[in-house]
Amino acid sequence: MMIGGLVFAADAALHPPPKDERVITVGKALRQSFIDNFDEDKARTPSDVELQKMIDSWVASEILYREGKALGVDRGDDMIRDRIAYKLQLLIFDQVRLPQPTEERLRAWFEQNRARFDEPERVGFYLTPATDAVEATRWLEDIVGGRESEELRDRTRAILARPVTSLGPAFGEKFRDALLALPQETWAKLESKEGWHVVRIDSRHPGEPAIFENVRDEILRLWRTDEARARAWEAVNRLKASYTVRMEP
Structure with missing residues (x-):
């Protein structure tokens, strides 16, 4: 009986039962890795x-990996999972055939995605990061009084033609609103989500809406890219329908 048990144990170790290739498990550790890698600066965690x-x-990549293996695209290739998934992704994209869009459809897509073509409002400003509010106050007084030190000049950086839409994510909405409310070429002490700063607006350029005829080629190129990506995702989702995605608690 002992020998028989050892034989069965050895067989089980050498020939484990096959995994269900149609079940994809998204474990707690995997979800946590997405959260940890979302923001290297740990400024915030991802929303739901x-x-x-x-x-x-990740699930789509796992599906492409498994389907790619099933098709044998990994034969003779030692590449990692994402490399195999990428190979099948290329195969899927290669099979996508896009019709020529009508002028009406292209114009409608342009209006839905106008923000990608409009020239945004831009602002140029000087920014000097301070250790705290006290230092920012002292530096502001030095600048206004014409007593700025070499250290202060070295720490001041020029931010040129920054899109206004990028200020909120980078510095916080409160900082953005306060900065834009400043008279041009006036120094002020402002707090951002990164800390205190001494700032001065140097230039502002209003946004300009794009004209369809002027950017038609770029519109067509981006429409084709988006449409090909959407159709490729549809193909992945059709594959996904034959899988079970299980979320562990």
């Missing part, structure tokens, strides 16, 4: 929507 997008992307 952002986390779900990362999970969906």
Whole structure:
């Protein structure tokens, strides 16, 4: 009986039961890795929507990997999972055939995605990061009084033609609103989500809406890219329908 038990144990170790290739498990550790890698500066954690997008992307990659292996695209190739998934992704994209869009459809897509073509409002400003509010106050007084030191000049950096839409994510909405409310070429002490700064607006350029005829070629190129990506995702989702995605608690 002991020998028989050892034989069965050895067989089980050498020939484990095959895994269900149609079940994809998204474990707690995997979800945590997405959260940890979302923001290297650890400024914030992803929202539920952002986390779900990362999970969906990983699940799609896992499906492409398994389907690619089933097709044998990994034969003679030692590459990692993402490399195999990428190979099948190229195969899927290669099979996408896009019709020529009508002028009406292209114009409608342009209006839905106008923000990608409009020239945004831009602002140029000087920014000097301070250790705290006290230092920012002292530096502001030195600048206004014409007593700025070499250290202060060295720490001041010029931010040129920055899109206004990028200020909120980078510095915080409160900082953005306060900065834009400043008279041009006036120094002030402002607090951002990064800390205190002494700032001065140097220039502002209003946004300019794009004209369809002037950017038609770029519109067509981006429409084709988006449409091909959407159709490729449809193909992945059709594959996904034959899998079970299990979320561990």
